[in-house]
Amino acid sequence: MIDARPTRRFAQLALVALVGVGALSQAHPAFAQAARDPQAEQFVQTRAQRVITVLADKNQSVAQKKATFHQAIDELADVPKVTNFVLGKYARSITPDQRQRFAAAFRVYAESVYQNRINDYHGEVLKVTGSTVRKPGDVIVNTTISGGQVGQPLPLAWRVMGGGTSWKVVDVQFKGVWLAITQQQDFVSTIDNAGGNIDVLIGQLQRDAQRSASR
Amino acid sequence: MNGAPSRTSTNTPRVRAGAAALIAAGGLAVSAVSAHAQNAAVQPPLVAAPVANGDSVDTVHDPLQGFNRGSFGFSMGLDHAVLRPVAHGYMAVTPSPLRRRVSAVVYNLGEPSTTVNDILQGKPKRAGRSSARFLINSTVGVLGLWDVATGMGLKAHDADFGQTFGRYGVRPGPYLYVPVIGPSSFRDGVGRVLDFFTDPVGIVGGGYTTTFGATRLGVQTVDTRARADTAFRALDDATDPYVTARSAYGQYREAFVREATGEVQALPDFDNDTSVAPAAASTQPAPASPETAPAPSTTQ
Numbered sequence: 056m057i058d059a060r061p062t063r064r065f066a067q068l069a070l071v072a073l074v075g076v077g078a079l080s081q082a083h084p085a086f087a088q089a090a091r092d093p094q095a096e097q098f099v100q101t102r103a104q105r106v107i108t109v110l111a112d113k114n115q116s117v118a119q120k121k122a123t124f125h126q127a128i129d130e131l132a133d134v135p136k137v138t139n140f141v142l143g144k145y146a147r148s149i150t151p152d153q154r155q156r157f158a159a160a161f162r163v164y165a166e167s168v169y170q171n172r173i174n175d176y177h178g179e180v181l182k183v184t185g186s187t188v189r190k191p192g193d194v195i196v197n198t199t200i201s202g203g204q205v206g207q208p209l210p211l212a213w214r215v216m217g218g219g220t221s222w223k224v225v226d227v228q229f230k231g232v233w234l235a236i237t238q239q240q241d242f243v244s245t246i247d248n249a250g251g252n253i254d255v256l257i258g259q260l261q262r263d264a265q266r267s268a269s270r
Numbered sequence: 271m272n273g274a275p276s277r278t279s280t281n282t283p284r285v286r287a288g289a290a291a292l293i294a295a296g297g298l299a300v301s302a303v304s305a306h307a308q309n310a311a312v313q314p315p316l317v318a319a320p321v322a323n324g325d326s327v328d329t330v331h332d333p334l335q336g337f338n339r340g341s342f343g344f345s346m347g348l349d350h351a352v353l354r355p356v357a358h359g360y361m362a363v364t365p366s367p368l369r370r371r372v373s374a375v376v377y378n379l380g381e382p383s384t385t386v387n388d389i390l391q392g393k394p395k396r397a398g399r400s401s402a403r404f405l406i407n408s409t410v411g412v413l414g415l416w417d418v419a420t421g422m423g424l425k426a427h428d429a430d431f432g433q434t435f436g437r438y439g440v441r442p443g444p445y446l447y448v449p450v451i452g453p454s455s456f457r458d459g460v461g462r463v464l465d466f467f468t469d470p471v472g473i474v475g476g477g478y479t480t481t482f483g484a485t486r487l488g489v490q491t492v493d494t495r496a497r498a499d500t501a502f503r504a505l506d507d508a509t510d511p512y513v514t515a516r517s518a519y520g521q522y523r524e525a526f527v528r529e530a531t532g533e534v535q536a537l538p539d540f541d542n543d544t545s546v547a548p549a550a551a552s553t554q555p556a557p558a559s560p561e562t563a564p565a566p567s568t569t570q
Contacts, residue, residue: 140540168507172500189537206370207420216540225540231525236538237517244513259509 091186095194098222099213100148102131103198104181110177111168111203118221124170133216133223140225143243145253153253160257164264172234177204184210192218195228323460330445330520338447345450346505349495356500357495371415373497376490378407378414382470387429391437391530399424426539428526431468434460436527445490445516453519 109115109123117215128134138158139146149157179202185194194215199208214233226235242256251254332338361369381404388397403419403426411418420426436442436458443456454462466472475482501518508514528535 070416136540140538161393170502171507193541206366206373207417207426214537214540229526230522232518233537234523236521237514239538240517241508241510241514245509248510263507263509 090188092188092194092196093222093251095188095215095217096186096196098215098217098220099196099224100181100183103213103224106131106173107178107181107200110174111177114216121166121170121181125166126254128169128210131224133225136216136223136225137165138162140235141238141242143239145243145246147249147252148251153257157253157257158259159265164260166225167264173229175256178209179203179205181211182208192216194222295312331443332445332515332516334444334446338516339512340508341449342515344513345447348450350504353491353495356490357499360492361496363501369493369496372415372489373493375406375413375414376486376493378399378404378411378417379471379486380428380432380469381407383468384427384429386468386470387431387434389538390431390434391429393530396427396429400427418565427529429530430461431464431531432458432523433527435531436523442520442523445520447512447516455520455523458523469500 074097083143083188089178106124106127109127111122115123115214121141135158137160141161142149142157152251180200181203182199184197184199187195189192196213198211198213200211201208209229212228215224217223226236245256245259246253366374366547381400384400385397385404388400403417403424406419406422406424407414407417410416417426432455440457442458446454446456446459448454448459450463470487472478472483475486477483478487504513504518505511524534
C-alpha cells in the first residue's frame with residue numbers, strides 16, 4: 056500500500072518519457088528531401104484522384120467505370136513508355152508486327168488488371184504528401200489513399216515523367232513494390248520460358264484479359 | 271525459448287496443431303507481400319537520386335529455381351484447398367471494421383519484437399516509439415483494439431531480424447521458397463527463426479503450446495491471409511505467378527531494409543530510345559546510361 060503510489064507515479068513518468076521519446080522521433084523527417092516538383096505533384100493530385108473517384112463511385116455501373124477508366128488511362132499514364140518497358144530486354148528484338156499485337160493485348164490486359172488493383176484499395180481520397188526529383192523530368196510523387204474502406208491511410212508512390220504542366224505516370228509503388236518493374240520481370244520470364252517466343256506471351260495476355268474481365 | 275513447438279509436452283495434439291499453425295502463419299506472413307504491417311504508415315525511403323540501370327532490373331538471385339518452383343506450386347495448391355476458403359469465409363461473415371480491430375490486436379502483439387530489433391539496429395528513437403505504442407495501445411487502446419498511439423503522432427513502423435541483418439550489410443543471398451512457409455531468402459530465413467525465438471510476447475505468453483499462444487497464432491494466420499487476399503489475387507493475373515511473387519517479395523524486403531539503412535533505391539531507366547521510337551531500329555542508349563547491354567540477369 057505504501058509502495059503503491061511511487062510505483063504508479065514511476066509508471067506514469069515512464070509512460071510520459073516514452074511518449075516523449077516517440078514524439079521527438081517524429082519531429083524531424085528521417086530523410087532530408089531533395090527538391091520537390093509542385094507541378095508533378097499537382098498532376099498526380101488531379102489525375103490520379105479523378106481515376107480513384109471514378110472507381111469509388113457507387114452510382115456508376117461496372118461497364119461505365121470500365122469505359123471511364125479506358126479513357127482516363129491515357130491522360131494518366133504514358134502507355135507507350137510502359138508498354139516498351141515491360142518487355143525488358145525483348146523490347147530490342149521484338150518485330151514491328153509483334154510490337155503492334157503486343158501493345159494491343161497489353162492495353163486490354165492492363166486496363167482490366169490495373170482497374171482491379173486500384174479497386175482493391177477501395178480508397179476515395181488521394182493526398183499528395185511530397186515528391187522527390189530524381190532528375191529533371193523524372194519525379195516520384197508520394198501520396199496516401201484514405202477514406203472508403205481504407206483503415207489507415209495507405210502510402211502509394213507514383214513515378215511520373217514529363218515537364219512543365221505535361222506529366223505522365225510510368226510506375227506506381229506500394230510497400231516498396233513497383234508495378235511496372237514487377238510486370239517486366241513477369242513478362243520477361245514468361246518469354247524466357249517460351250524460348251524467347253514473344254507470341255506465347257501475347258496469347259497468354261489475351262486469355263488472361265478475357266478471364267479477368269469475366270470476373 | 272519455451273515457445274518452441276518441438277518442446278516436449280504432455281499435450282501432444284495441441285503441440286502438433288501449434289506447430290502446423292506456426293508454419294502456416296509463417297508462410298503467410300511472408301507471402302503476404304503487401305499485407306505485412308498493413309497498419310504501418312511509414313513509407314520506405316524513396317529515390318533521391320537516379321542510379322540508372324539500363325532498361326531492366328536486377329532480380330532476386332535464384333539458383334534454386336527448380337526446387338523453388340515446385341515448392342511454390344505445392345504451397346499455392348495448399349492455399350487454394352485450405353487457407354483461402356477459411357480466409358474467404360472469415361471475410362464473408364465479418365464486416366471490415368471488425369476485421370480491422372482484429373488486425374490491430376495482432377499487430378500490437380508484434381510491437382515488442384519490433385522494439386527488440388530497433389534496439390539491435392541502434393535506433394533508440396524508433397525503439398522508444400514502438401515501445402510507447404505498445405504501452406499506450408495495450409492500455410488506453412484496450413489490448414490493442416484501437417491504435418490510439420498513431421493519433422498521438424506515434425506512427426507505426428516494423429522491424430525484424432531480416433531487416434536487422436540488412437541494416438548491418440548482410441545481403442539476402444539466394445531466394446528460397448520454403449514449402450508452405452513461403453518466399454524467403456537465406457538471410458530472411460535465418461531472421462525468421464530468430465524472430466520466433468526472441469519474440470517477447472511469445473516468451474511471456476508461453477509460446478504456441480498455451481491457449482493464448484495457439485489462439486494468437488490461429489487468429490494471426492487467418493488475419494494475415496485475409497489481408498493478403500488482394501496480393502494473392504494479383505498473382506492470379508500474372509503470366510508467371512512464381513516470378514511475380516519472387517519479384518514482389520524481393521522489392522518489398524529490400525525497400526524494408528532500405529528503411530533501416532537510409533539507402534537510396536536504384537531504379538531502372540524508362541527513358542530508353544526504344545520507347546520513343548518504337549519502329550526505329552534504334553537503340554543508342556541515352557548518353558548517361560550504360561551500354562544497353564543485355565539485361566543483366568533478368569531471370570533465369
